[in-house]
Amino acid sequence: MSESTNQSNEQVVVAVSRTVKAGHEAEYEAWVSKIAGLAAQFQGYMGANIFRPSAGSRGYTTIYRFDTHAHAAAWQASSEHAQTVAEVAHIIEGHESRNIMSGLEVWFDQTNATSPTP
Template sequence: MRPIAGVTETYTVIIRFDTTDHLKSWMASSERARLISKVEPLFAGTDDFYISSGLDFWFTPAGAKAKIPKRWKQYLITWSAIYPLALGVPYFVTPVLRLFGVSESLLLTTLAVTAVIVFLMVYVVMPRYTRLMQRWLFN
């Protein structure tokens, strides 16, 4: 990902692996070392990397050097964000579905409600909420 003008000068590359063992194997491979040494003259700093799994990305502030809050804090923050959404979103989504003629299907309603909740969590709630709770999360 290219840097965001005026915010960061860091390029980010996201690589996903199917297992932790495959990740470790790649990180220790001679092929990776060869590729890194080939582009190293282009680096402003060092080959800095961060390994994340699960929902850790919600809890890592920009520029952090792999500082992740305790799991129980991640749990409480995530739960406290999802709970009000799980209560409130159905009251808004269900009438909209009926307005558009979607039948009263538990499957379709749940699909739409969870899609809205996840969207709100990823794009609206968690970025702001983790910033607001940052001091507590990282102490």
């Protein structure tokens, strides 16, 4: 199997981080549940995890898991996704951060690590 074929068949993690404007956390919480439910309607969806901000922060990260790159790309390119993301643009500070990973990269990516990599 070629590397490109293997990559297209690997499970994919899409990590999306956003900073919510102060006072809009409850609105964002309702929205993030909505978008995770919408993602569940797409082929290949394997689940989502929502990481809420630590004390003194307003940064949320949502992790979506899909069975293939094609299914993850279909979700991200869908009109449903674009329309739902647009619903919260007014309560987001700055730009969202989106990271797409697959294979061992999911386990060993140290981009946001706070401690040194072994």
